[in-house]
Amino acid sequence: MKILKNKFSIFNLAGIAALSAVLFFSSCSDDDDNPTTPDQQTNVKVINGVYDSPDLVVKLNGTQVGPKALAFKNSTDYTAVGAVKSEVTLTVTDQSANKEILASTLSVAPKTNSSVYIVPQTATSAVSTLLIADDFTAPAAGKAKVRLVNLSPDAGSVDLFLNGKAVPSATGIAFKTASPFVEVDPTATANFELRQTGTDNVLVALPNAAVQDGEFTTLWAQGQRTIASATPLGLGKIVNKTK
Structure with a gap:
């Protein structure tokens, strides 16, 4: 036994x-x-610059970003997505027509921050994207950072002015391009102006736009300069990061 x-x-x-x-x-x-680990994730913000289209359904890696479709001028929060092989897929659908208008593969490195602007179509190009790496290197003590993005197809080359002074490196910004973040003095009553490059001609202004200490802010040209446009040229403001 x-x-x-x-x-x-x-x-x-x-x-x-x-x-x-x-x-x-x-x-x-x-x-x-x-298989995606935190070390393989990246943070992506999507901004809708398509002025002549209804709200857009935005998906990253096949998953819709946000509970609702994205309206013109609006942006999503930064969304953590997998960036296996340093790639993220983006699809954009016209909500009313239920028609995909854009499919793109974004080259983004893991553990980074990026902004993706959905660029309006022009007479020679379809809806596209502008991918910008968001460098959040801290400004010096007592400073803030701003940058300029131009998403207006007929505004031409533009300069950014803050309280009457040109913002360094934010000059000569053509359609579908952007300046880097540059340091400025924080102010509670910032008056931003978008001017034709090299002139005093103010195309549009954004008054009383506070810029906080340590903050990262994007000013972006949106809409059309054409006088009869239903979506006239505007200057939008996005706070990318606070102190």
Whole structure:
């Protein structure tokens, strides 16, 4: 009887080992279904600059961003998405027509921040994207940072002025281009102006736009300069990061 007991114990141990192996491989299989780790994720903000289209449904890696479609001038929060092989897929659908108007693969590095502007179509190009890396290197003490993005197809090359002074490096910004973030003095009553490059001609202004200490702010040209346009040229403001 004693020998039989020992044999029974051996068989029990073998069964437990087999079951443990099954559970281990099952766990590995579950991990394979979701291979993205925090080190492989990137943060993406999407901004709708398409002035002549209804609200847009935006998806990153197949998942809709935000609970509602994205209206013109609006932006999403930064969304953490997987960037396996440093790529993120973007699809944009016209909500009213239920028609996809844009599909793009974004080259973004993991553990970074990026802004993706949906660029309006022109006479020579379809709806497209402008991908900008958001460099959040902290400004000097007592400073803020601003940049300029031009998404107006007929505004021409533009300069950004703050309280009557040109913002360094935010000059000569053509359609579908952007300046880097540059340091400015924070102010509670910032008056931004968008001027034709090299002139005093003010195309549009954004008064009383506070710029806080340590803040990262994007000013962006939107809409059309054409006088009869239903979506006239405007200057939008996005706070990308606070102190």
